[in-house]
Amino acid sequence: MSIERVVACLHQHRDRHLQQLRELCRIPSISAQPQHAADVRRAVEWTCRHCRALGLEAEVHETAGHPLVFAQYVADPAAPTYLVYGHLDVQPTSDRALWDADPFEPVVDGEWLVCRGAADDKGQVMVYLRAIEAWLEAAGTLPVNIKLLIEGEEEVGSVNLAPFLREHRELLACEAVLISDTGILADGVPTITYGTRGLCYMEVRLHGPAHDLHSGTHGGPVTNPANALARIIASLHDEHGRVNIDGFYDDVLEISQRERELSAAFPLDEQQYARDLGVPGFNGEQGYSVQELRSARPTLDVNGIYGGYTKEGASTIIPAMAGAKISMRLVPRQRGDDIAAKFKRAVEERCPRTVQCEIIEHAHAAAYMTPLDAPFIEPAREALRAAFGSEVAFIREGGSLPILPTFRDELGAECLLIGLASPSCNAHGPNERVRLPDLDRGAEAVARFFELVAK
């Protein structure tokens, strides 16, 4: 059986597949809004019915929050099994006036499908179901066993996903997890995101005098909590832009030569990037490129700072308290709890004895990196290259996806992230859109990938 027959099936049913995606996108499955809880369930049930119609076993599972759907097709118990993960819930639409049309009435505009969920993540979920359908139609079976776990609360933090994984380890056992919920580097460039950063989010509050003091009557001998806080924050970087916390870099996985080669194929236009952000230029840790700094190196950023009089004009006080929310992006091998402890120690040591230091630990999430020598990497690259007719970009993303280390921890499986969302998809914003040729090529790439990993 030739893969070309599978691809032909995909092309043949393109219009129907688009109608099916539009049907799914019409369901306003906003997981953050209680009044849309029934819609999240509708989207999950729609997907369950669709899987069954394709010939998969499928079932809706309840969780403590929104339900999820689990489906599977066992082609051959001896064949490898891949788990597809995605989500059916969407972000709120916020200001309707910013949308050109009803966010839940999908509009085709040239190559684009415009609606909430088109890119994030309904369009990308459907890519897998299209590939499965094409294989079943063209070959009557699949070259691998497929499981699908499509949840309904990714946009609200996937809070019930880890418990579900933990309780269904056998059901979910797989070679690897396939996820399309990220972006492509540029339209038409197939992209594998092989790393994400972790997060360690802290808050420091320095307490000085019992009340705000008159800065004239008392200024001089009194330690000003805002000045002391500035001093502590300043001390958290050294003059080379490195984070100045004892042991902060101990476990950092350095960027490999292989990664640098991969990255060199798709260099970042730094000047354009600066213009996009509206900054006069960049700095940061010395010895790394802008692209490396924003994705593969750890950071420490003040996310918010507050204290004293901050309204119009002048008030001459020494504030009783000053605080800052400070978060660190972590890279592979750094552990959130370890970094939190090291941060805490550094701040406490540097806090003058004349103020009291309060440290709050808000959250931490681990970084993730797909091993570049994982057995599915080369098949994925080959499949994407064939489908897109273009070399594959390998990138690391600077943000955090806490579900990735969760899959590794709970299932022992690595994740393959095939992103299909355009840089201009505006996920989470108004007029969210997806480029239909990228979805078509994505479906073909997934169909090809199934064959290549079948062995």
Add this chain to the structure above:
Amino acid sequence: MSIERVVACLHQHRDRHLQQLRELCRIPSISAQPQHAADVRRAVEWTCRHCRALGLEAEVHETAGHPLVFAQYVADPAAPTYLVYGHLDVQPTSDRALWDADPFEPVVDGEWLVCRGAADDKGQVMVYLRAIEAWLEAAGTLPVNIKLLIEGEEEVGSVNLAPFLREHRELLACEAVLISDTGILADGVPTITYGTRGLCYMEVRLHGPAHDLHSGTHGGPVTNPANALARIIASLHDEHGRVNIDGFYDDVLEISQRERELSAAFPLDEQQYARDLGVPGFNGEQGYSVQELRSARPTLDVNGIYGGYTKEGASTIIPAMAGAKISMRLVPRQRGDDIAAKFKRAVEERCPRTVQCEIIEHAHAAAYMTPLDAPFIEPAREALRAAFGSEVAFIREGGSLPILPTFRDELGAECLLIGLASPSCNAHGPNERVRLPDLDRGAEAVARFFELVAK
């Protein structure tokens, strides 16, 4: 004529003087509140009538704001002339519920008179009119010429005082200005405040990216305005607690040996002071006592700091902007405009090129110091010592009184500050009060002072 007859007159009329003070205090002359403008005028007119009743020439003068009263008694054109300055307007009462009684219904509670304005400044103004009355009654004249300038908008910044001084230089010509609008070091301890600090109030805003950025996607190469601001603020002090701005100390008048001797007579109880403020201890510029640091050395304090996400919980952004209100207390010889320029230069030099720096100059006011060798210092000391039966404390106040350099600049006259308000007077707060024996002794001291400077 013996001074003792004057003092006897003071004692004799004590009760009537108290009734007169209560009458004045019943007028709710809150200068900040437009609905009380007529009350400010009533207080000014009441005082004008009272001066005339004592035998002074007195007149209400209009200004661009609230009126003021000018009065004078010319005893002998060859005698020296002293100008008494005070104010009749009061602070708002804020939360009535925090007061034990109506703020404008004066209550005598043991040694205390409790009401708005009792200490600040009606009670202290009346001290001078009592001394004048006693002299005129006992001796039919005064040993010196006296002018009084009692205004109605001190609590709103005395904005029309400097123009009035400038336009009436001859009318107001004097040897020195007598002011009782400050505090005593401790109940029963007569106090001369011979110095106040100046102020230079700035605001720094650092502008980074055009909008708040996702700290994951972009964190690393982007200069975070809040981190950069913390670094600049931290750089504004060195490791010895000194202000680290080029030339900041160039013009600072050092504390003299004479001042140290005067100060040693009334040492500050630093532990009690720390308890009062609710701080674990003090630090600040090395080499100076707590008392010196809070009154005779310049400072740099953050009065407010802001930027990014400051509500509950965590938000992972790089803020587009961060800012701080930063003010410096200045000491004699430092010039506000010079310090503002030096501050600006230091901040601009230290601002990384990857953010934009905006600096706002809010205000500056000069410091003031009464020369300790001024001819009226020893007579004032002798008069206070005689009236209180206690050694006189000489102190410098850490706050700013911009009217003091204004008197020097416009009239060429130095100011003598005889404070009579108790440390527990709660001026500006609820249950403002004044200790009546301190007012009685103050009136006696003023009567004695007039004789001692008559020559």
